[in-house]
Amino acid sequence: MHDNDEQTPEYASRREPVEEDIALQLGTWRFERIGLAVLLLLILLALLGLFSKGPLSNANASSSDGQLSVEYQRFSRNDTEEQLHITLRAAPGQQLAVVLDPALLQAANIEAMHPLPGPSRSQGQGLSIPMLADPQGVAALYLTLRTQGIGLFRCHLQASTGQALTINKFIYP
């Protein structure tokens, strides 16, 4: 394009009335164009959910037999609220428990828990939360978390019925 031909007389540095450095100016304009491209890419990735809440971030993990499943955000930001939904399938009315490992408790504070469980207790450095299966044999637990760490966390969930899951979470600063 004629316009971008940086050899044209129009792009020669003038000395009058001001000393120009057109090479520097062309570099600045190039930086602006590249910068805009980067910003647009960033916005696109944000819309896709790379920075939490979007198709790339919404994740669902299940144990191999499908008995234990969890819905979570792959990407989170520091000090924001998010939901974690744990579902456990077992015999109707069965007393169950799910153990959250210390990594999850380091990555996030539990702000709320529904349904309100019976007395939970520590297990190692983790947290054991009792659950009760309904007449269909399903026990659900909704956690509201507030993230508090920064970086990658490998969190392990263990059901009392033996199933286990590992979820990876990345928390942005």
Next chain:
Amino acid sequence: MDSVLRAAVMYFVVWVLFKVAGRRSLADLTAFDFVLLLIIGEATQQALLGDDFSVTNAVLIISTLIAMDVVFSYAKQRSPALAKLDGGPTIVVENGQPLKARMRQARLTEADIMEAARSNQAVVDMADIQYAIIERNGTLSIIPRPQAQQ
């Protein structure tokens, strides 16, 4: 510790973003630009303060921002390479002829130049402009032809 880091990071992020925006973008502040600037300030404030609304935190953050700004200007004074980051003046009209390729790069229209010409120099004709120059701070300087000044 994290207040200082937050302030330093936000200083650089805002600096880089405004470099990307270019120097013209907020030079002539319209009402919309002013509101946009306020919104940017609001968004920045959250990241700067976090959930710590103490006076100590505010003092630390303001001190860091001002210290960085002063150190940065000292550094620019000492090092020509750093000073170049501010760019230099660029001519966009020469002897009544608009330099179209440069104007396109600077996202500047003839209407922008004529607006500055009218308001600063009471010049109404492109041919009467000797030079139009984008200054380092993004404002347009208009230098009329000698005969047009009478």
